[in-house]
Amino acid sequence: MKYLIIESRDPFDSGDVPQLYAVAKSxxxxxxxxxxxxxxxxxxxxxxxKHSDALSAVAKTGVQVLADEFSLRERGIAANRLASGVSASxxxxxxxxxxxxxxxxxx
Amino acid sequence: xxxxxxxxxxxxxxxxxxSTTALRLIDLALRRGHSVNVFAYEGAVYLPFAKQxxxxxxxxxxDVEQEDHPNPKNWIAxxxxxxxxxxxxxxxxxxxxxxxxxxxxxxIEGLRRGSPADLFKFVEESDNxxxxxxx
Numbered sequence: 053m054k055y056l057i058i059e060s061r062d063p064f065d066s067g068d069v070p071q072l073y074a075v076a077k078s079x080x081x082x083x084x085x086x087x088x089x090x091x092x093x094x095x096x097x098x099x100x101x102k103h104s105d106a107l108s109a110v111a112k113t114g115v116q117v118l119a120d121e122f123s124l125r126e127r128g129i130a131a132n133r134l135a136s137g138v139s140a141s142x143x144x145x146x147x148x149x150x151x152x153x154x155x156x157x158x159x
Numbered sequence: 160x161x162x163x164x165x166x167x168x169x170x171x172x173x174x175x176x177x178s179t180t181a182l183r184l185i186d187l188a189l190r191r192g193h194s195v196n197v198f199a200y201e202g203a204v205y206l207p208f209a210k211q212x213x214x215x216x217x218x219x220x221x222d223v224e225q226e227d228h229p230n231p232k233n234w235i236a237x238x239x240x241x242x243x244x245x246x247x248x249x250x251x252x253x254x255x256x257x258x259x260x261x262x263x264x265x266x267i268e269g270l271r272r273g274s275p276a277d278l279f280k281f282v283e284e285s286d287n288x289x290x291x292x293x294x
Contacts, residue, residue, distance in 0.1 A: 058289075060176070061294075091180055092176040092177070092180060093176070143180075143183055143184065143187060144187055144191075147164070147188045147191060147193070150164050150188075150287045150289060151162040151164065151188075151191070151193060151286065151287065153286055153287055156287060156288075156289050158289060158290060158292065
């Protein structure tokens with residue numbers, strides 16, 4: 053199965069964000085193709101910090117971790133200085149993966 | 160290949176970036192030629208409220224024109240125009256119960272009133288559905 057998980061929340065503000073990362077890792081461990089797309093304040097975790105290690109750990113399992121370019125720009129986060137395993141991406145990817153029929157979850 | 164996507168929105172305008180992201184997604188989907196269904200419920204029925212008005216900003220000494228205050232109803236009107244222009248479809252349903260509770264019946268033209276049954280129908284007929292819940 054293919055999954056699209058959209059994280060809009062800031063891990064510094066929402067204690068349940070790591071649980072969504074765990075869902076992504078778990079789905080990947082079961083052999084699924086998983087994209088974790090960060091948007092809005094969700095991209096704050098992509099800036100190298102205490103919380104970005106958890107995000108990099110998700111990427112290491114094979115989950116594709118993307119951060120919305122627009123949200124990054126809004127927050128002054130340089131797209132070329134993101135945490136290991138995280139890539140900047142246009143929001144178009146979400147539309148394309150929805151059209152592809154991925155199971156989608158917004159948090 | 161053009162698909163049909165459904166978005167369920169809950170957030171009222173001027174509250175959270177979720178509304179902006181939702182409208183960005185709808186815009187991108189329409190520009191790719193997909194048909195889009197929207198089911199607006201709870202506070203989201205105020206997104207196309209016709210009486211939204213731009214305002215000056217006395218604190219910063221700016222008049223209405225200088226303030227250039229954005230109103231979501233204009234963005235939604237632009238999305239409806241985009242769908243007409245490129246031959247795709249934007250079917251925006253306002254949850255009637257939510258509208259009545261909030262006195263939000265005065266919406267811009269081009270939308271329709273419905274019920275959760277429309278959301279069920281949308282989901283059944285769509286290639287995919289994204290629910291953007293409020294927090």
